Amino acid sequence: MKRLEQLYEGKAKIIYATEDPDRVIQYFKDDASAFNGVKKGTIVDKGVINNHVSTTIFKYLEEKGVRTHLVKELNDREMLVKRLEIIPVEVVLRNVVAGSLAKRMGLPEGEKLKAPILEFYYKDDDLGDPMINEYHIKEFGLATAEEIEILRQQGLLINELLFEFFKQRNIRLVDIKLEFGRHKREVLLGDEISPDGCRLWHWETGEKMDKDRFRFNLGQVEEKYQEVYHLICNKA
């Protein structure tokens, strides 16, 4: 499948059309951004790592019955996916206190949650992705009641499956951001699942192995992305 014209360029990926109107190509860049685009930079080979890691995880989820947009990996930086109409709601699942939850609740990072927390954010860069709930989603027509139920159920299921998946690889899944989209009247998991959109801590040492290293200038950014890649892709 060859790529045709560029349809969209985001912060970390480019979407290209293909000869098939139902299929698009996700091209993974090395560009990194944080704090709603205020901090910009490059993480060498991040695109290759995120493409491979996402493909491995989407395949695993498909095996477990989760419907995703993955068709197949084409090469190091390109993934062929089903074309989605993205639902502008980011679904965040949390297992451990970190990031904006620590701030909002005035808690230190690292406290384990008794049960996963599910949150919705309105996917809008100009507004800085504000937190919303199902009343906002329904009122402003971002998704139907039926779709909200799918986001909730699939979100919790994916978090549960991936918590175990990462645990077997000595990684703690602290939190994760998921995006979904519509394809032929079906809701599929889209976007990517990589250290860019998850918090991943080493199971024993608690060392951060995700984009927080870039966000907060913790150093060894490339090394930790590589480590996640080896733990995920060499075991799978």
Ligand code: UDP
């Ligand atoms: N996240 C993301 N994109 C966003 C916001 C958050 O991928 O626009 C991910 C983030 O990497 C983390 C999880 O969602 O794994 C929860 O993020 P949080 O709400 O704590 O916000 P942050 O601290 O990243 O601003």
